[in-house]
Amino acid sequence: MKKPSLDELLERLRKASERDVEAVGHRVGRKLTFEDLSLEAKASSETRGRSSKNLLWIAAAAVVVVAALSVAVVRNRWFIDAYAAAVEATEGSFSKISGDRTETIQVGGRVEQGQTLRADSGNGAIKVSDGSLVKVRAQSELSPERVDQGAGLRLNRGSLVVNAARLQVKTPDVTVSGTDAVFLITASEKGSRVAAIEGQVVVQQGMEWHSLAAGQELATNPRMPHAPVKEELASWSQVQRSPTQNDSDRFEVSSVKPSSGGRRGASGPLEYPCNGSGPRIDPGRFAVDYIGVFRLIAWAYGKNCSAALRSGLISGVPDWVRTTPYAVEATIPAGSPAYTVQQFLNGDAPHLQKMLQNLLAERFKLELRRDLKEMPVYNLVVAKDGSRLKPSTDQQTQGAFLLSTVKTPGMVRVSANAIPISELMKILLMASDRPIVDKTDLKGLFDIPEFEFPAEPPPITPDPALPADLSPGISRQTTRILEELGFKLESAKATTEILVIEHIEKPSEN
């Protein structure tokens, strides 16, 4: 026998003939209400010994129907609470619009169902409640929404690149669904465009639906101007090649020249890109005597230099950027916000960082793009028996950690009073091959007892038996110290922003 196709099998679902159905209707109707009120078991049911089940079915049916409706109500309520998107990264400025209220939204901010996210300037990325990662092009406007099959976005205008877990995206013209797929979707006044990049996506347009494999695309208006997908994606990465026109984000005067050495006598090429002098920040002046450009870029973009180096958070780096030291001096415009050195090193000095970004663009012709990449990380978590850090008696004034060299080469001694967990992580980052994410949920300031640990991560010896992301990037000693403090590190993956240098030049004479 020739094997029937799925369609042929599905057709057979309709096989009950009209005559049979009529006969059933008459039979059941007679039993139910119209001639006989008693619930008469069918002879065949009794033969099979199922008559007693009928009463159970009645009770069960009532429970099932009520339960199903209850679940639907509860489920819908959960859906409303769960459907949101969180901003993962921005190159410029994003806004959240809620009713007639518009406010700036930062990285980590949420946009709920019923609210609108607008990329005012610069590209960015959001994460949706189903786990989908979505790149948002500048000038785009979208809203999260609930759909029956899961999470959804409504794209009012602009472009998205969607890495869909199980996401539906709607424009005024089309509805696009993808599961484990990557696609580009554009909405404009002229129409919509969908291009499948990876996997398969389903596009519903009016009464029709289309399935697009990777490389295929659909436009609702053939006259829509559009570039090939590759070119379009490349244009997303276009960097701001000219400095911002906003004077408040630029140094008034700046000087960049090869360094003659640091204050402590260091000179010559940098042995380690993150070595060098610390910044000096006065209300009107920014200066650093001996610093590599790699570290300057890390400062300007709020990255920890060591973590950026080890985890490849800044890539495309020519050798001279790592090794050639420069001296930088710049005048900060009057009226600019004032920051401490600590705030600047923590990446909490946005205006000063922006000035440094512009200096790098002007003097080094730096062009870079931001990408999102899933990378191995460590989650810092509290161990089963709880943290052994002692809360500091002073919860108001943050202290600092002390690092001092010890006789044992490659080791440092650490102690600190009144520091937050984020500062402890900075210490750990010194001895880690990957970023560390604080998952402890510990708030406040703590005293850290003195301990020694490696200043550099140990050489990684690949174990072919282990997946790459479980390679040990932390020494046993560090692990032991963490255990004593009541913590542990867990391997994980997280979406991390990486900076890709597309162009950089040695600075011209001042």
Add this chain to the structure above:
Amino acid sequence: MSSATVFDVTRSARKELEEIFREHYRFVYRTAYGVTGSAEDAEDILQNLFANLLRRELPPDLSKNPKAYLYRAAFNLSLNTIRDRVRHPSSDPAGAAMLPSRSDDHDELEEMDRRLHSAIAELPPETAQIVILRYVHDHSLAAIAELLGTTRGTVAVALFRARKRLKKRLQEMESVS
């Protein structure tokens, strides 16, 4: 308790239920038959569903949209039947021996039908409902969307995915057998 007390529904409610039965019994029966693949089970489900409604006040949703209410109820009862069948498979060697002999092709086709019903029962309930409305009742996407309170796009995507899953599942079942 007298039978009159047991079936204590008002005259107007009974009249209303009778009208609903006449209008929708075919739909309920075909739904149950489409899910269970068994005429006997489908008839039981039809009977039990309305018998239960006779015993209580008519739910407001039934009056508001009888077709949607009945469809969901029939579907859920049908799924329960299939699950009950999996948990307590009937074995009646004597009965089987009394059946007229059938050709191998017929048996094979029935086995494929059984697998399809089983595969449909494994789909997410909302998706399975859409499959039944489409392939048993031959409803359009718009009609399905209206009945289930969703959108045509959602229905289209659900059907697309359902077909993929059914195909895959049937292949798995065939390779195991």
